[in-house]
Structures are given as C-alpha cells and as structure tokens.
Amino acid sequence: MDDIYSLWRYLQEKFQESLSKVSYDTWIDSAVPVRLTDTNIIIEVPSSLHKDYWQNNLMSRIVEGIYEFSGKELTPIFMIKNEEMPDIAKPTIKRTNNNRLFKDAQLNSKYTFDTFVIGKGNQMAHAAALVVAEEPGTIYNPLFFYGGVGLGKTHLMHAIGHQMLQLRPTARVKYVSSETFANDFINSIQNRTQEQFRNEYRSVDLLMVDDIQFFADKEGTQEEFFHTFNALYDERKQIVLTSDRLPNEIPKLQERLVSRFAWGLSVDITPPDLETRIAILRKKANSERLEIPDDTLSYIAGQIDSNIRELEGALVRVQAYSAIQGTDITTSLAADALKSIMPSEKPKALSIYAIQQAVGKYYHVTVEELKGKKRTKGIVVPRQIAMYLSRVMTDNSLPKIGSEFGGKDHTTVIHAHDKIALSVKKDPVLQREIETIQNSLKK
Numbered sequence: 001m002d003d004i005y006s007l008w009r010y011l012q013e014k015f016q017e018s019l020s021k022v023s024y025d026t027w028i029d030s031a032v033p034v035r036l037t038d039t040n041i042i043i044e045v046p047s048s049l050h051k052d053y054w055q056n057n058l059m060s061r062i063v064e065g066i067y068e069f070s071g072k073e074l075t076p077i078f079m080i081k082n083e084e085m086p087d088i089a090k091p092t093i094k095r096t097n098n099n100r101l102f103k104d105a106q107l108n109s110k111y112t113f114d115t116f117v118i119g120k121g122n123q124m125a126h127a128a129a130l131v132v133a134e135e136p137g138t139i140y141n142p143l144f145f146y147g148g149v150g151l152g153k154t155h156l157m158h159a160i161g162h163q164m165l166q167l168r169p170t171a172r173v174k175y176v177s178s179e180t181f182a183n184d185f186i187n188s189i190q191n192r193t194q195e196q197f198r199n200e201y202r203s204v205d206l207l208m209v210d211d212i213q214f215f216a217d218k219e220g221t222q223e224e225f226f227h228t229f230n231a232l233y234d235e236r237k238q239i240v241l242t243s244d245r246l247p248n249e250i251p252k253l254q255e256r257l258v259s260r261f262a263w264g265l266s267v268d269i270t271p272p273d274l275e276t277r278i279a280i281l282r283k284k285a286n287s288e289r290l291e292i293p294d295d296t297l298s299y300i301a302g303q304i305d306s307n308i309r310e311l312e313g314a315l316v317r318v319q320a321y322s323a324i325q326g327t328d329i330t331t332s333l334a335a336d337a338l339k340s341i342m343p344s345e346k347p348k349a350l351s352i353y354a355i356q357q358a359v360g361k362y363y364h365v366t367v368e369e370l371k372g373k374k375r376t377k378g379i380v381v382p383r384q385i386a387m388y389l390s391r392v393m394t395d396n397s398l399p400k401i402g403s404e405f406g407g408k409d410h411t412t413v414i415h416a417h418d419k420i421a422l423s424v425k426k427d428p429v430l431q432r433e434i435e436t437i438q439n440s441l442k443k
C-alpha cells in the first residue's frame with residue numbers, strides 16, 4: 001500500500017466532496033491517521049464523541065474509500081487522543097466471512113425514541129414510527145419518511161428497531177442503507193450466494209432501508225428490491241424506507257416501486273424551528289453532561305437552522321474549543337468557536353419571512369394572510385408569488401417552504417411556482433412587479 005499520507009489525502013478529498021464544510025471541519029479535519037498495518041488503519045480523534053460519530057456515520061465511507069484507493073479492505077480503529085494505543089491484533093470490528101464488512105449493521109444505541117426530540121417538523125413522523133414499532137405490518141406498510149439531510153430519518157428508523165426489539169426480543173430486525181442492499185445483492189451474484197441473500201432479506205420481521213434515492217439508476221437492484229418488498233409485504237412484515245424526496249420524485253425509480261411505496265404512509269420531516277433546535281441541543285448537552293447556559297444554547301441554535309447533524313457538530317466544536325481553552329462554555333466562547341465555520345463576511349441568506357414581508361408590503365396583504373388559507377384572488381396571487389420567490393431566491397426545500405406558509409403541502413408550492421413561472425413569461429406587468437419585489441429584497 002502507498003504511504004498513509006497519500007491515502008489520507010485521498011480520503012480527505014473524498015470527504016470534502018461529500019460533507020458540508022461544518023461537518024468536514026468538525027470530524028475529518030480533527031482526525032489524524034496514525035498507523036497503517038496489513039489489516040487496520042489507526043486513526044486518532046479528539047474525543048469519545050468524535051469516535052462515536054466516526055463509527056456510526058463515517059465507517060462505511062472510509063472503508064469504501066480505502067478500498068477504492070488501495071484495493072484493500074482495512075478495518076479502521078479509532079483511538080482517542082492521549083489514550084493508549086489499542087491492540088491492533090484484535091480489531092474491534094468483526095469481519096464477516098465473505099468480504100462483506102458491516103453487513104448486518106447494528107442499530108445505533110443512541111438513536112432511540114427517548115433521545116428523539118419531538119417538534120412541529122417531525123411530530124407526524126414520530127407518531128407514525130411509534131405505531132409501526134408497536135403494531136408492525138398492520139397499519140402503515142410501508143412507512144416512508146422523506147425530507148432533507150440530517151433531519152432525523154435514520155434516527156427514527158433505528159428507534160423503530162429498538163422499540164420493536166424491546167417489545168418482541170425475538171423479532172428479526174434488519175437495517176441497511178440502500179447502498180448496502182445494492183452491494184449485498186451484487187456480491188451475492190458474484191459469489192453465487194443469491195439463495196443466502198434472499199433468505200437473509202426475506203426472513204425478517206422488520207426491514208428498514210435508508211436513503212432509497214440511491215436506487216435511482218440501479219435497475220437490477222430495483223428489480224431485486226421489488227421481489228424482496230413483495231415477499232415481505234405478502235407475509236405482512238413491516239417495511240420502513242427513507243429518502244430525501246417523495247418516491248415519484250426519485251429519478252428512474254420504477255413505476256411499480258413508486259406505486260407500492262404509496263400503499264402505506266409517506267410522512268415528511270421538515271427542518272426544526274428554533275425551540276426544537278434548542279431542545280435538541282439541551283438534550284444532547286445533558287446526555288454529554290455539559291454545562292451550557294441557556295442563552296448559549298439559543299445562540300448556537302440560532303446559528304444553524306436547517307440540519308440537525310450540523311447543529312450537533314457545532315456543539316461538539318464548541319465543546320472541543322472550551323476543552324482546548326480550558327474555560328467554561330459561554331456565548332462569547334461559542335461565537336469564537338463557530339466563527340471560522342460561519343464567516344461573518346458571508347452574506348446572510350435571504351429568509352422566506354423577508355420574502356413574505358416584501359410581497360405583503362407590495363400587494364398590501366399581511367404575512368398572516370399569505371400564510372393563511374383564504375382563497376380570494378387578492379391573496380392567492382401574492383401568496384403564489386411569495387412561494388415562487390422563496391423557491392427561486394432561497395435554497396429552502398419544497399417541504400420547508402410549504403411549512404413556512406402555514407403548513408402547506410409541498411405540492412402546493414410546486415403548483416404555485418409553476419403557475420407564476422408561466423405567467424411571468426406571458427405577462428409583462430407581472431414580470432415588472434416581481435422584478436421590483438426582487439430588487440427591494442436585494443438592497
């Protein structure tokens with residue numbers, strides 16, 4: 001194998017492409033490769049939190065990356081800084097016999113219903129998850145969660161698994177990412193172990209497949225999943241799926257899968273509001289036994305408003321910063337710690353609320369009316385314009401925009417966007433009005 005530094009540089013580049021800057025800075029930048037052996041790579045990380053994060057979230061990616069770079073299957077061992085070097089002869093991660101590492105992914109012990117904070121954006125999803133855990137295979141089958149990255153879809157899936165096992169310890173629960181499903185399937189063809197693959201996937205009581213948007217373009221995998229789905233469904237076994245979007249929005253997902261996924265219940269998870277973000281941080285801080293004043297928690301929650309994974313990353317960063325400085329966590333320390341990941345020169349992103357205010361002002365309607373349900377023309381058109389502008393002028397997802405307009409469905413946002421986009425082309429008066437509003441927002 002080439003030297004450890006070239007390998008690490010390759011992995012860094014790979015992570016840089018797939019992670020946000022905050023996540024990269026927090027998890028990857030703080031890790032140091034220490035040693036390479038024939039079977040392992042030893043990586044030093046700053047704290048047990050980092051170690052957990054690597055093991056739970058980045059493990060399969062690093063193993064894949066090493067394999068891509070070197071053609072070798074190495075098991076990473078994480079070592080906390082200043083702790084004794086582990087005995088590398090005894091790798092902590094079990095290898096399976098047919099080259100399939102981490103095949104039967106264990107449920108993450110931290111992702112339970114107890115540690116899940118309920119807020120407006122995930123209430124429905126949480127309730128549906130509980131029902132499914134308690135009465136699998138009966139009411140919502142399949143259960144389909146969709147929504148943006150880092151909003152708790154995986155957490156809820158694992159919580160279902162834990163709860164089901166608590167109620168029925170002998171239940172067979174399987175959680176896989178869609179990539180693992182695809183890899184297992186491909187390996188079973190290569191190794192001529194298809195029978196075993198089918199037994200494994202079709203004999204469970206609960207099958208959970210995460211991020212199925214990655215099935216797009218994988219014809220053979222979709223075909224196999226179709227049969228897996230049917231076999232389980234016919235036996236009234238529970239299926240839970242997640243994706244970043246609705247099944248009918250996943251490109252190249254076979255129509256028969258789309259229609260099957262619609263047999264059960266699809267629930268979206270939208271970004272948490274400020275109160276929920278604070279509650280999540282508080283829960284996390286308590287579980288890590290961190291003393292953080294309320295105003296500091298509010299400050300951190302105010303800085304990161306869309307992705308809970310990044311919110312947790314920010315907390316770890318603040319914690320690490322206070323450990324390095326040897327001082328208590330305060331708001332000014334948090335501001336310093338987060339400064340580098342939120343450069344002040346970065347223009348503040350335009351908010352949906354600012355758009356609602358500008359549109360309301362222009363058409364003399366209130367923000368409440370824009371968010372409300374009244375269907376009079378004087379309100380409907382400005383509401384659609386505000387939705388249209390939220391779509392074209394911000395990075396917010398469709399469900400998020402819908403939720404900011406009084407909890408409307410994302411299809412309403414799509415409809416509004418398409419309608420205004422079409423009208424603008426035909427109607428020069430409307431075009432000028434919209435330009436004026438846009439210009440007022442750019443000031």
Ligand SMILES: Nc1ncnc2c1ncn2[C@@H]1O[C@H](COP(=O)(O)OP(=O)(O)OP(=O)(O)O)[C@@H](O)[C@H]1O
Pocket residue numbers: 111115116117118119122148149150151152153154155156211244280308309312
């Ligand atoms: N409501 C919540 N309460 C507590 N923690 C949460 C909540 N939602 C998300 N988290 C935490 O945020 C992190 C990211 O969540 P998770 O991995 O479940 O997101 P995801 O929606 O599956 O993202 P992706 O689409 O990237 O797979 C996890 O550490 C999870 O525990």
